[in-house]
Amino acid sequence: MDFGKIFEQWLEAHNTVDKDALAQPDPEDERAASISAYTRFKRMRPQAEIDLHGMREPEARQAVQSFLARCAAQGLEKASIIHGKGNHSREEQVLVHVVREELEQNPHAGEFCFADGQNGGRGVTWVRIRPLSISRGK
Secondary structure: OOOHHHHHHHHHHOOOOOOOOOOOHHHHHHHHHHHHHHHHHHHOOOOEEEOOOOOOOOHHHHHHHHHHHHEEEEEOOOOEEEEEOOOOOOOOOOOHHHHHHHHOOOOOOOEEEOOOOOHHHHEEEEEEEEOHHHOOOO
């Protein structure tokens, strides 16, 4: 008796799908695609930049919010926020914390990271801009 054939007939008779037989996405393919997208993001040149040097915290927050909104409205994918490394700050790095907080809360900001060493390193943050349809939750 061929139980596989009987099982297939039962599934067909009851209009049921064998979920185990459906093609499952390969985790390795998903991982490779994720790495590829990240590599593309890192290699892409920023399409806009803002320099926050000399700004105080409230002014920097407003500047980042406005900048991200403009970038999203223009359909940009990647932007650069220059905040400096805090070498001349009397206390701790203020602007880098302001930038991080604003990016974590802003609906236009996707993933973000420090720039590579040739483009400012820890003194510059690169941010992926979310398309308006995603940032508005559509």
